[in-house]
Amino acid sequence: EQKLDFINLNDLEKEAEAIIPKGGFGYIRGGSEDEWTLRENTTAFNHAQIVPRALTDMENPATETDAFGLHFKTPLMMAPTAAQGLAHSQGEKDTARGVAAAGALMAQSTYSSTSIADTAAAGNGAPQFFQLYMSKDWDFNHHLLDEAKKAGIKGIILTLDAPVDGYREDDLRNHFQFPIPMANLTEYSEGDGSGKGIAEIYAAAAQKIGPKDIERIAAYTDLPVIAKGIMSPEDALKAIGAGAAGVYVSNHGGRQLNGGPASFDVLPSIAAAVNHQVPIIFDSGVRRGSHVFKALAAGADLVAFGRPAIYGLALGGAQGVQSVFEHLNDELKIDMQLAGTKTIADVKHAKLTHFPA
Numbered sequence: 001e002q003k004l005d006f007i008n009l010n011d012l013e014k015e016a017e018a019i020i021p022k023g024g025f026g027y028i029r030g031g032s033e034d035e036w037t038l039r040e041n042t043t044a045f046n047h048a049q050i051v052p053r054a055l056t057d058m059e060n061p062a063t064e065t066d067a068f069g070l071h072f073k074t075p076l077m078m079a080p081t082a083a084q085g086l087a088h089s090q091g092e093k094d095t096a097r098g099v100a101a102a103g104a105l106m107a108q109s110t111y112s113s114t115s116i117a118d119t120a121a122a123g124n125g126a127p128q129f130f131q132l133y134m135s136k137d138w139d140f141n142h143h144l145l146d147e148a149k150k151a152g153i154k155g156i157i158l159t160l161d162a163p164v165d166g167y168r169e170d171d172l173r174n175h176f177q178f179p180i181p182m183a184n185l186t187e188y189s190e191g192d193g194s195g196k197g198i199a200e201i202y203a204a205a206a207q208k209i210g211p212k213d214i215e216r217i218a219a220y221t222d223l224p225v226i227a228k229g230i231m232s233p234e235d236a237l238k239a240i241g242a243g244a245a246g247v248y249v250s251n252h253g254g255r256q257l258n259g260g261p262a263s264f265d266v267l268p269s270i271a272a273a274v275n276h277q278v279p280i281i282f283d284s285g286v287r288r289g290s291h292v293f294k295a296l297a298a299g300a301d302l303v304a305f306g307r308p309a310i311y312g313l314a315l316g317g318a319q320g321v322q323s324v325f326e327h328l329n330d331e332l333k334i335d336m337q338l339a340g341t342k343t344i345a346d347v348k349h350a351k352l353t354h355f356p357a
């Protein structure tokens with residue numbers, strides 16, 4: 001495997017489309033309904049601008065940062081995304097290797113193609129979080145939390161925005177069914193997920209989730225529980241009140257409620273409400289170093305992305321994933337230099353302007 005050849009993250013989508021089978025590609029790329037929110041996620045970064053700074057007398061900006069008591073080379077993070085075996089035979093194991101090599105935080109999905117233990121081992125000691133889709137079956141929830149703990153996972157991301165799956169039309173048109181097993185479901189009485197559509201898979205997950213569920217999960221595990229899919233200040237405070245040790249601002253990459261706002265547009269009000277009580281992870285639509293910069297300046301502590309990393313995985317395995325992370329981090333460094341911000345702490349204190357787009 002060699003370094004991926006690309007100029008920016010947008011290039012990767014077309015290249016990946018040529019090698020991932022149609023159904024799998026539609027599942028990865030797609031959003032819900034007519035994909036307005038999916039598109040808005042990226043265009044909304046234009047609603048704020050970075051002020052170029054001159055005479056700053058600085059060089060060599062550094063992207064190291066700390067969050068959740070962990071140290072990273074970059075504020076970038078791998079969002080939890082299901083079924084990476086659709087993109088590459090090594091699936092999440094190669095993603096874990098690439099993310100670790102880039103010094104970033106890896107998040108595993110409940111619906112991974114490889115098991116919690118195998119993906120953790122591939123990361124070779126680098127920090128990983130595990131994303132939980134809460135099941136109606138609490139024995140299964142406890143089993144996954146136990147497996148995560150045993151594997152040395154450092155945090156639990158509880159996804160709250162998918163009590164039903166969004167109306168994803170590519171999957172319907174392609175009659176998409178997962179062609180590969182979901183390793184964590186093999187102990188599930190209903191089977192391992194292969195040969196099923198997403199509606200069937202999600203049906204086994206809980207449709208009804210409330211603050212009491214966060215309390216129950218936080219009481220069971222001693223790992224920090226991070227509430228994912230928060231899009232309003234009210235819900236951020238509700239989650240923290242129920243014991244969440246982190247807030248993950250996300251609209252699931254425009255795959256759930258179409259017609260909702262871009263996650264960047266809601267980040268400032270959520271950050272103001274959270275007021276540094278807990279760290280904030282942000283994702284949805286991040287494709288540029290300037291997007292990462294703006295998300296940090298608007299209140300995020302870590303900035304995650306999904307699809308471009310999966311495309312990197314498809315095109316170049318672990319090395320491909322590493323290249324995508326390093327490329328985005330290099331773009332961020334250019335922006336940091338041009339904005340006169342030497343550290344991630346400086347970026348977090350940078351003021352954005354809001355001229356009409």
Ligand code: FNR
Nearest residue numbers: 028079080081082109159252253284285305306307
């Ligand atoms: C996801 N996402 C997701 N989220 C989650 O909590 N559990 C999951 O299993 C998945 N699975 C998944 C699969 C695929 C193919 C995609 C693209 C996304 C959502 C993911 O964590 C993240 O919120 C989005 O990917 C962010 O948007 P971008 O960066 O892809 O635009």
